[in-house]
Amino acid sequence: MYDKLWLIPFFPLLGCLINGLLGNKIKNEKIIGGIGTLAMVSSFVLSCKYFFQLLGDTVKTHEIVVASWITVGNLQVDWGFMIDPLTAVMLLVVSGVGSLIHLYSIGYMHGEEGYFRYFSYLNLFAFAMLMLVTGSNAVVMFIGWEGVGLCSYLLIGYYYHKKSASDAAKKAFVVNRIGDFGFLIGLFVLYWSLGSHGIWTTNFLEIGKNAHLLGMGSTVVTLVTLCFFLGCTGKSAQIPLYTWLPDAMEGPTPVSALIHAATMVTAGVYMIGRMNTLFALAPDTMMVVAVVGGVTAFFSATIGLAQNDIKRVLAYSTVSQLGYMFLAMGVGAFTAGIFHLMTHAFFKACLFLGSGSVIHAMHHAYHHAHLHDDAQDMRNMGGLRKKMPITFLTFLISTIAIAGIPGFSGFFSKDEILWWAFASTRGHVALWVLGAGAAGMTAFYMFRLVFMTFFGEQRTNAKAKDHVHESPLVITLPLMILGFLALIGGYVGIPHVMGHMVHIPNYFADFLAPVFAPTQELYHISAHGTAPAEFGLMGISVGIALCGIFLAYVMYIKNPALPGRFVASFTGLWRAVFNKWYVDEIYDALVVNPTKKFGTFCWKGFDVRVVDGIVNGVGKLINLFSNALRYTQTGFAHNYAMSMALGVVVILAFYVFR
Amino acid sequence: MFTVTVHHYLVVSAILFSLGTIGVLTRRNAIVVFMCIELMLNGVNLSFIALSHFLGNMDGQVFVFFVMTVAAAEAAVGLALMIAFFKHKESIDVEDFNLLKW
Numbered sequence: 001m002y003d004k005l006w007l008i009p010f011f012p013l014l015g016c017l018i019n020g021l022l023g024n025k026i027k028n029e030k031i032i033g034g035i036g037t038l039a040m041v042s043s044f045v046l047s048c049k050y051f052f053q054l055l056g057d058t059v060k061t062h063e064i065v066v067a068s069w070i071t072v073g074n075l076q077v078d079w080g081f082m083i084d085p086l087t088a089v090m091l092l093v094v095s096g097v098g099s100l101i102h103l104y105s106i107g108y109m110h111g112e113e114g115y116f117r118y119f120s121y122l123n124l125f126a127f128a129m130l131m132l133v134t135g136s137n138a139v140v141m142f143i144g145w146e147g148v149g150l151c152s153y154l155l156i157g158y159y160y161h162k163k164s165a166s167d168a169a170k171k172a173f174v175v176n177r178i179g180d181f182g183f184l185i186g187l188f189v190l191y192w193s194l195g196s197h198g199i200w201t202t203n204f205l206e207i208g209k210n211a212h213l214l215g216m217g218s219t220v221v222t223l224v225t226l227c228f229f230l231g232c233t234g235k236s237a238q239i240p241l242y243t244w245l246p247d248a249m250e251g252p253t254p255v256s257a258l259i260h261a262a263t264m265v266t267a268g269v270y271m272i273g274r275m276n277t278l279f280a281l282a283p284d285t286m287m288v289v290a291v292v293g294g295v296t297a298f299f300s301a302t303i304g305l306a307q308n309d310i311k312r313v314l315a316y317s318t319v320s321q322l323g324y325m326f327l328a329m330g331v332g333a334f335t336a337g338i339f340h341l342m343t344h345a346f347f348k349a350c351l352f353l354g355s356g357s358v359i360h361a362m363h364h365a366y367h368h369a370h371l372h373d374d375a376q377d378m379r380n381m382g383g384l385r386k387k388m389p390i391t392f393l394t395f396l397i398s399t400i401a402i403a404g405i406p407g408f409s410g411f412f413s414k415d416e417i418l419w420w421a422f423a424s425t426r427g428h429v430a431l432w433v434l435g436a437g438a439a440g441m442t443a444f445y446m447f448r449l450v451f452m453t454f455f456g457e458q459r460t461n462a463k464a465k466d467h468v469h470e471s472p473l474v475i476t477l478p479l480m481i482l483g484f485l486a487l488i489g490g491y492v493g494i495p496h497v498m499g500h501m502v503h504i505p506n507y508f509a510d511f512l513a514p515v516f517a518p519t520q521e522l523y524h525i526s527a528h529g530t531a532p533a534e535f536g537l538m539g540i541s542v543g544i545a546l547c548g549i550f551l552a553y554v555m556y557i558k559n560p561a562l563p564g565r566f567v568a569s570f571t572g573l574w575r576a577v578f579n580k581w582y583v584d585e586i587y588d589a590l591v592v593n594p595t596k597k598f599g600t601f602c603w604k605g606f607d608v609r610v611v612d613g614i615v616n617g618v619g620k621l622i623n624l625f626s627n628a629l630r631y632t633q634t635g636f637a638h639n640y641a642m643s644m645a646l647g648v649v650v651i652l653a654f655y656v657f658r
Numbered sequence: 659m660f661t662v663t664v665h666h667y668l669v670v671s672a673i674l675f676s677l678g679t680i681g682v683l684t685r686r687n688a689i690v691v692f693m694c695i696e697l698m699l700n701g702v703n704l705s706f707i708a709l710s711h712f713l714g715n716m717d718g719q720v721f722v723f724f725v726m727t728v729a730a731a732e733a734a735v736g737l738a739l740m741i742a743f744f745k746h747k748e749s750i751d752v753e754d755f756n757l758l759k760w
Contacts, residue, residue: 635759637752642683 002050003060005081008043008091009130015039016123023116033106036119040102040126051088060084060514063136063205070139074200075191082136082204084514086273089338090133093345094263098126100478101258104353107474108254108360118158125151129263131352133270137202138187141271145183145235148264149176155259156251158196170248175244179184182587186227190278193220204274211277213452216523217284229292232268236502237297237319238326243584245319249311253356256311261318261352262345269322269341272329276516280332280523280638286426290330294421294434298321299581301441305448306577309376310355311451317402318348320438324417327435331427332525333420334516339493343510345396346489350482354395357471357479358453361388365467365503367458373461378449383458387468390476392454394483399450401486403443404545409490414439415538416495422537423529436541451556497534500548667708674701688740688750692733699729 015036023032054060059085070077083091102122109118121339128147135141149172157169191202197213199206214221232238235247248260259265272279272289279286297320304316321344328337361384362375373380385392401408404415418439422432458465470476493508553561567574576582632639674697681694703722710718740750747754 630760633760635756638683639723645679645683 001106002053002083004046005050005062005064005083005134006066006079007049008046008095009127009134011039011042012123012126012130016120016127019116019123019630020120022379023120026116029110029115032119033102033109037099037102037106037444039123040095040099043126043130044092044099047088047091047095050083051092054083054085055511063203063207065136074195075202076200077137077139077202080136080140080203081134082126083134084515084629085512086270086338087133089342089512090270090409091130093342094126094129094133097262097345097349097482098129099350100481101254101353104257104330104356104475104478105252105254107472109252112252114158118155121151121154121158122255122258125155125259125264132267136204138190138204138207139202141204141274142183142187142432145231145267145271145610148259148267149173149180149235152176152248152259152264155255156248157254158251162250165250168244168250172244172248175241176234179231182227182230182234186231187225189220189227190224193224207275208277211281214281216281218281221278222282222284225275225282226288226325228271228278229268229285229289232271232289232326233292234268236265236268236326238268238292238323242296242300242319243587246312246315246580249309249315253311253352253359256315257349257352257356260315261348264343264535265318265322266345268319269337271328272326273334273338273515276334279329280519280525283426286330286332288330289429290327290421290426290428291466293323293326293328293330294431294438295318295323296442297327297438298434299323300579301438301445303580304445305441306574307445308378309374309454310358310378310381310449311352311376313378313445314348314351317351317442317446320442321348321402323438324414324435326423327337327431328417331420331431332425332520333417333424333527335493335512336413336416336420338512339508340410340417343401343409343486343489345399346482347486350394350479351402352396353475353482354391354398355477357388357391357475357572358384360471360475361391361468362460362464365464368467369461369464370459371464373464377519378452378461380452381458382456382460383454384468385454386596387458388454388470390470391479394476394479394486395454396450397483398486399446401490402446403549404439404541409486409488411542411570412455412490412493412510416493417539418541419495419529419534419537419575420527423527423533425525425528427527432537436544439541440544440548442613443545444552447549447552448556451552455557456560495534497531500531561574664708664712668705671701671705671708674698674704677701678726686751686753688743688752688755690741692736696729696733699725 015038018035019026019032026032054062058486062084063080063082066081068076069079100118105118105122109115125148128144128151130144132141132144132148134145153169153173153176156172157166159165160169187202190207191200193214194201194207194210197210199210199213201207201210211221214224222415227278230241233241245260245265249256251260279289293611300316300319300323304313307313307316321340325337325340325344328334328340359375359380362381365374366373397408399412404411418432418435421435422425422429458468460468493506494504496506496509499506579585632643665681678694678698678701681697682691685694686692695719703725706718706725710716710722714746744750
């Protein structure tokens with residue numbers, strides 16, 4: 001049936017090993033890239049097979065155990081894999097988008113040093129991510145969870161000779177560790193608390209079945225879910241641990257697309273989906289999740305408004321969109337959250353790859369003209385739509401999708417989330433306001449990006465201007481496929497209120513229903529409201545988005561002097577936004593520097609003085625004694641004989657006069 | 659009539675041993691030191707013989723043979739060493755052999 005499920009993560013692992021061990025011998029870029037891509041495509045084909053098999057199956061959850069791993073006392077951990085609709089969706093997204101990005105990388109990374117290293121890491125990432133989504137217990141999931149973090153570190157630091165890149169990699173790793181700590185503590189507490197009810201397990205199916213034993217809204221379930229959510233904030237870049245993601249843009253652009261937009265950062269969303277029964281039991285945690293998600297969506301959108309680096313805008317947009325997903329999970333709209341995860345994977349991967357195509361072209365042009373200008377700064381772009389028509393078109397489609405314009409994929413998922421935020425039994429109107437505000441800003445900064453990059457006069461240095469041209473097919477093909485998916489991907493999940501009129505069911509929700517519907521029914525999580533209300537809210541949010549687009553049009557096409565005037569009149573505000581609200585500086589002052597100081601104290605104050613002092617002191621003391629005592633070693637045989645004789649006398653005296 | 663008991667032998671043995679010890683500790687000439695060591699050994703031998711006779715056990719007398727064998731070997735090795743020392747230092751004064759020290 002599904003007994004070859006373990007092959008899905010195995011293919012990329014094999015690709016990783018081949019490229020990693022033999023890559024520097026192979027040298028041929030086409031073969032190396034081919035192996036990496038083939039491994040991903042194999043996973044994708046197998047994922048498709050199981051997806052369609054699952055569609056026709058009546059039983060929707062399957063688990064296979066390959067081997068036993070840890071058996072200690074009550075603890076039994078298997079190399080277990082599972083497939084259910086949630087995993088199937090994730091598998092398709094990860095292996096599908098992953099395959100396209102591997103293909104794209106063949107062209108994008110052409111001529112880079114360490115080509116085989118790149119593909120080896122990328123395959124290793126795919127392996128870890130697929131383990132994460134297929135693992136049937138929390139420990140196997142944790143392998144993937146840590147594995148993707150490691151690969152993220154390796155790939156952000158791909159250009160390790162650049163200080164900024166290795167710093168960003170370290171930052172990502174350390175921040176992720178904080179989250180992973182939460183994940184582990186959550187897992188331990190969960191294991192222990194379920195164990196106290198006689199259920200010693202880490203298996204998700206068992207956890208799902210027995211979670212209710214912990215009690216609705218009990219302290220322990222709140223604690224467990226909060227710990228898990230801390231893990232999510234690290235991996236999925238939410239407040240307060242989001243700061244690593246924008247810096248992660250130091251990695252190659254396809255990596256940003258795959259890891260820091262489409263897949264790895266959605267691991268937290270997936271995890272909440274996987275443990276939905278647990279989170280549903282903790283309304284307080286769900287509230288925290290929703291608020292953090294909503295605030296992150298809004299907050300990072302504000303930062304995106306003023307950035308000039310094309311990838312940084314997209315990075316903050318990613319943080320913001322992830323915020324939407326958590327908002328959805330927090331208000332109980334699990335299906336909508338996963339749906340947005342999927343559509344976001346399409347359009348954000350397309351946007352990142354599009355920006356990569358632009359950067360590639362700019363870089364090439366500068367290289368040709370022997371210039372060292374910043375190839376990622378949008379102020380050096382403009383008017384590229386004629387030079388790069390395919391990139392422009394796919395980019396525009398994805399931008400419209402992310403802005404939430406009706407008919408494109410982002411609209412369906414985003415409005416579903418906003419509707420739930422407003423009308424869910426666990427939602428609140430304030431959450432809707434945050435989401436809608438973020439939607440307006442999203443539309444503004446994304447169209448600002450498009451206008452600055454593709455419209456108007458070309459501001460590139462005159463020498464390099466004419467060397468900008470469209471990327472090769474290996475780069476544009478993934479763009480076209482992803483652009484197409486960004487266009488139509490939403491139609492699998494048309495909201496009921498619209499689908500009802502044209503008699504199209506919400507395929508996506510129906511498919512995922514076996515995973516989420518029982519939880520939602522059991523704990524009375526649902527969105528109540530009339531069709532006019534839903535349409536009204538939809539209209540408002542679309543209106544806000546259109547306003548954002550119009551504003552971007554006015555400011556960056558119609559009247560290009562306006563942004564400068566705006567900046568001049570709101571200097572302080574603009575500077576705060578441009579400097580990312582000084583969050584990094586605040587963290588440095590509040591956390592990083594005190595930690596460093598504490599570390600220095602432990603090093604210089606405690607280790608050097610106390611620990612080394614004790615060790616060296618013992619040595620010095622022995623030295624001192626031996627210095628005094630060595631003079632007894634006179635070298636005269638007499639003295640030795642005398643001390644021996646005296647010793648004998650003393651011992652005899654002791655026994656005689658005792 | 660004055661009878662000689664085992665105590666008398668032991669006293670003579672102790673006197674011989676002590677004389678040897680004092681010689682070892684005070685004399686400087688290596689050959690004299692060496693002779694004093696022989697004196698100590700013979701003091702011990704005497705007590706072995708006396709006690710062996712007194713207890714009617716032959717073990718002590720067997721032991722004496724071992725001691726004498728060792729003493730003979732010691733004399734050979736010791737005199738050879740002393741000749742080597744003398745070649746080196748033109749002296750067999752033990753005060754001159756003090757290189758092995760702090």
